[in-house]
Amino acid sequence: MAETDTRTLETAGATLRYDVRAGTGSHPRPLLLIGSPMDATGFTTLASHFADRTVVTYDPRGVGRSVRTDGAAETRPEEHADDLARLIEDLGTGPVDVFASSGGAVNSLALVAARGDLVHTLVAHEPPSAQVLPDREAALAVCSDVRTTYLRDGWGAGMVRFFAVVSHKGPFPADWAARPFPAPDTFGLPTEDDGKRDDPLLGQNMRGCTSYAPDFPALRAAPTRIVVAAGEESEGELAARAAAAVAQGLGTPLAVFPSNHGGFLGGEFGQHGAPEAFAKALRAALEA
Template identity: 35%
Template sequence: MNGSLRVHGATLRVCGATLHHEVRGEGPPLLLIPGGTGGAASLEAVAADLAAEYTVVTYDPRGLGRSPLDDPEAEQRVAEHADDALRLLDLLAPGEPARVFGSSSGAIVALHLLTAHQERLERVVAHEPPVVEVLPDAAVHRALVARVRETFRTEGLMPAMAVFAAGLSKDGEQADRKDGESADRKDGEPANPPSEPPEPPEPPEPAELRLAQQAAARPEQTMAGLPFFVGRIVPGFMSYVPDVDRLAALSDRLVLAAGQDSRGELPYRPAAYLAERFGAELVHFPGGHTGLTTHPVAFAELLRKILRA
């Protein structure tokens, strides 16, 4: 990591928002799209490492951190966030094909950017995009999003985060299916009793909350973004339906990735499903869903190799 590289911070006016972005390094253009609430701060370590050979742009997505919305109540759409990313690419390298990395909700943005503006992209790395609508059991996860939204409305932030965390975890996914099976039974119809009562699971830790906690820079900013994330990003992004046929046609420039510690968790499954459908390798990065903050050096090393390929 080269900590001596100068970081240039600036703002960019886009439709309905002002984007704070940071540029570091020299070389081919590379846009890093953050997930969760971490914004540019969550990518600082990886960006500083990659800036030794790329011109790296990071930013706070609209509505988060230092990128205020003109209308704080505006609903969030993936296509609008992808247009923001395109505007940053046009500012960074007008007309030049670029490399893009996105994580989590940022990976959803990267997928849409590829399908809508493939001529501007040389390679896209999508790390655990939670595009649950591509999964065979999408209805289960659609119900999860509805529960998160309703819990946030009626009970507040932390209960909604607990519901969200349970749905993302290995145990939570099984519980969601059991809930669905219970709903399908007729009134009074008994469930098959387990041979032994199951031990209550440990309360899972929300992946995106971990991201907020682990971002060493500006922790107040990341925590402050949680209401916006739960109330606007989760329902707006997890209901997004990607153009799978278009992605398949562009799979030669798409790298689908997941955390090596994420197997069995919900954010892992869409990337694995799409990679299998496209006949492509699923690349495993160190750590779990938030590996870029927990293992930044190893994460950047592998990302560099992928971008060079």
């Protein structure tokens, strides 16, 4: 991989850090890889498969090296989208291509709805927008329950609920919050509450991300080519169901990528997808 140039960008309410890896090829557009709340380290393997292109990664506000300066407890996708717009403008290269994962895919849809002129092609992989699901009321309630549990009982208890939500197949039942859940130590998580409430997933982004409703008229009118994708092993899960609903709202087919929600991971965070096959599918989607 090329040497990484790390840059700092002041935005409205945050100081962002982003990384630029110069490619060996002559592709005219940088490839921006984004997640949320996952930071730039999660794209190490995927970036290595695009060494021929300039690859840009970043830490979203409140995550990793990017520090919030506004003191807010939650972040909306529109705020992340504004950060991304400023980052792309700071690059000074013109429109970029974007691969966006999970919450990053939600934020990228907000970006394109507002500033489609900045994005040539967007591949949005499994945006977990519960708002677009047929069972939206129940889905939004379980996502809110994750945050409520975290604020009440701490990180371990909140993560148990989060694991249950993201692994659940099909529509959510109305009695979800009242169901029994395993103890945190079942998953090797702490049972004691450490008192902290600064987790960017459970606290900062949980409600804003899942409750975001894509602006389909703006997205269809944007100059950006949008590809919505889901993992072949993710069928029935919240993020994959939401991806299918977003693709339907755009009037485009759903692309099926190898592996699962983290299919591009090659050992980051202890998770292994199918990064080589995933990168091949992503390259085909970008170049179609």
